[in-house]
Amino acid sequence: MEQSNRNVKLRLLEAFAESDQEYVSGQKISEVLGCSRTAVWKHIETLRKEGYEVEAVRRMGYRLIKKPEALSAVEIQSSLRTSFIGQAVHYEKSVPSTQKIAHQLAGEGASEGTIVIADEQTEGRGRLARVWHSPINTGIWMSCILKPKIPLSQTPQLTLLTAVAIVQAIEETTGIQPSIKWPNDILINGKKAVGILTELQAEADSVHSVIIGMGINVNQQDTDFPEALKRIATSLKLEAGIDISRTALIQAILYNLEQLYKTYLAAGFRPVKLLWESYAVSLGREIIARTLQGTIYGKALGINDEGVLLLETADGAVEKIYSADIELS
Amino acid sequence: MEQSNRNVKLRLLEAFAESDQEYVSGQKISEVLGCSRTAVWKHIETLRKEGYEVEAVRRMGYRLIKKPEALSAVEIQSSLRTSFIGQAVHYEKSVPSTQKIAHQLAGEGASEGTIVIADEQTEGRGRLARVWHSPINTGIWMSCILKPKIPLSQTPQLTLLTAVAIVQAIEETTGIQPSIKWPNDILINGKKAVGILTELQAEADSVHSVIIGMGINVNQQDTDFPEALKRIATSLKLEAGIDISRTALIQAILYNLEQLYKTYLAAGFRPVKLLWESYAVSLGREIIARTLQGTIYGKALGINDEGVLLLETADGAVEKIYSADIELS
Structure with missing residues (x-):
């Protein structure tokens, strides 16, 4: 039943997405969902309860005006262009750390490409157990489970690969051109906007799971940063001057990550390395x-x-x- | 209070160990423990309740005749010759897997050298999630937490190092001369007596903890092995023809492990490699x-x-x- 409601929501959101902010007729929706006009109304009401603003106009139909601020798994998965990364999404409003949950899921046999995402982390952390400030509804706090058959010594390559995917996604989504500081910082105008934490579940001679955590400062205002971070951290919004859709950016990251990861598995690290070097600051310095x-x-x-x-x-x-x-x- | 009882037990067992199966006078014990003769009697009663057989003879004193079959942390730590490996022992009668518990403890910040040991594993496992048969009171099912500051690519060295430590301990304790099959099997007369599973908690570029699991078939009879294993597995008792003290073997392993590990941290892998090669079958073949x-x-x-x-x-x-x-x- 839950699964079926989820599918209804997914198809409804896709219908709105395809309409490109125009009205979608009740007739069209009832065809897409395969249900009565009365049922359509009920489904729209459910969306509204979840925080979506939907306008209803006689003879025109329905129009999606505003999405809720919180992320949602269904939202992320609607019009997702990947074949396995993000095909399983584990979303929670608030978690201690998405890495922690991803580790548990990986230990329980979660499939490759499973994503853990939250609107808030209360104990977000970066490399070497450092704190990562992750306030609610502002950034992308996400972990991805990969299961490459590679020697342990090659796992740092996946940090670099992820950095490239995120830079490409930021460029596509916002027009900003970030740079990468080895190994895992993404900088905009010299300030840190993204951190990547790659962790392993491994035997000494084989990798079980690679858990890649990403912390991306998206819509933070200047006042959202603690005093100690203001000089060294920034957000995409602060740099671009406009609100950024976290969902669109997540979808772009998952897409670029999957493309690069497929290339990496098929052709090795070299193509990724060339891309990485093209974005890197500090080389030659x-x-x-x-x-x-x-x-x-x-x-x-x-x-x-x-x-x-x-x-x-x-x-x-x-x-x-x-x-x-x-x-x- | 528990700590103090533990210390009493430790000193009592050490007094018996020093006496080398001779009588220890009540007077001597009361001096060692710093308690009255009546209290000595109570402590001896406590030992008996835990399964120790203690003979008491008038004018001669007390003599330790038999220790309980189950392992105990205190027993292992009495006369342990190490400075950090095994200085914290987490013992349980039966666990799903000592690796699992060691992972938890490492995640909670357990100190380097912490040992997890059980008399039985119900879900013991070896490399690549294979089952490891771990029946009660017969073998050594043990995990050790190490925290070396080494690159990921060097962690397989610790599997080899552990294999050397175990071979040395088996030689010292039983006179048997095992050989090593790369990477992690210890063989006696071509049959497997020991498996080693080295797992990691790591970031892509730094090791947090290495969890080394050891499964050692010690006192199994032929009938203790499942039919499928009889052709390929053996125990030290089957090969040596006598019962082996699991506690003594554990102590020897911890000692040799610490010695080799210190050498490794100070002088690198080369000395370990030479030892490993001297025990290895299959090289040149x-x-x-x-x-x-x-x-x-x-x-x-x-x-x-x-x-x-x-x-x-x-x-x-x-x-x-x-x-x-x-x-x-």
Whole structure:
């Protein structure tokens, strides 16, 4: 029953999407849903209760005026252009962390491409257990479960691949041109708008699941950022000057992610690497890499075929940087 | 209070261990525990209730005749020769899988060297989610949490390191000389006596915890093995012909593991690699490697510095084998 209501909602939203903000007649809707005109009215009422504003005009039909602020799985899946990423969506209003839930689902055998998304994270976190500020209804707090058959040493490649997918989706959806700071920051005008956290469920010699978490600052106002972050963080809205549809951006990310991931599985890391390098700041420049083992100064030569950063130090040696915070010096 | 009872038990067991199966006078025990002769009697009664057989003879004192069949954390920790591995022991009579509990504890911040051990696993598993038969009070079903600061690509080395530690401990404790089949099987007379499962909690570029699971067939009789396993599995008791003390073997494993791990952190993989190669069967021989991607035939050349198996195929190419079942051809 729930599944059937969900399908009705999905078809209804798709009918509105196709109408491109024009009126859709009650007759048309009753045909699309295969139900009576009275039933159409009931379904519209259900939508309204969920926060959709629907205008009804005699002889014209129905028109979708405004969608609710909260995300919804059905909304994301309506007109989604993917074959497996996002075909299962686990949505919750508020969660401690989407990564945590994705880990559980992966452990219970969730299928590849399963997405966990929430309107709010109360314990959102980034790399190295750092806090990720995730206020309600402003950003995209999302985790994606992938199950590539790759050696462990190649998993950092998926962080870079995801960064490319997100940059492409932001460009397509907003026109903004972000850049990437190795390994996982997406910057706009030098400020951080996106973080990516790639975690694993793995044996020492084989990957079970890769859980890719994304935190994307979309519609935050300046006042939504804590004082400590204002200098270093930004949102797409602050940069573009307009509200951005989170649903449209999610759909674009899932699409680009799937395209790149398919390319990666078929053709390897090289095409992804070329794209990544085209978006990267800091290549060819002097940087400071702060690793857990100490700080290294040098010139960022590029990334190798495993996605590891290569740093040329003053004495000409080339250091492989697996994990670090980097800063332009 | 529980902690204090635990300390009393630990000191009491150590006093018996030092006496080497001779009588320990009530006077001596009351000095060791810092309590009255009457209290000594009460502590001995507590031991008896836990399944220890303690003989009491007038004017001679107390003698430990038999320990309970079940393992106990205190027993394992008494006379343990390590500085951090096994200093925290999480024991349960029966669990679904010690790996599962170790993962939980690691996620909650358990300290490095924490051990999870059970007398029975109801859902014990090996590599690639295969079942590991773990009947009660017969084997060592144990998981160890390590937190090395190493790149992901090096984690297979820890499987090999653990195999060496277990082989050394079996040699010391039983005189049996096992061999190692890459990557994680320990064989005695060609039959499998030990399996090792190394799992990770990791980001794409840094390891949080390595959870090393060990399944060791110790005191199984022939009849304890399911029909399907009899041809391919064995126990230390079946090979040595005598009962083996699981506690003594655990202590030896923890000691050898810590020694090797310290060497590894200080000097890298090379010394471990040399030891591993000295125990390995199949090096230099024609083998069949069944990987998830297909079956490869070739000569096992050895392992490289990452712990990856190198296989020379008929056309002279050298394949890196990250994950496979291997068979001598």
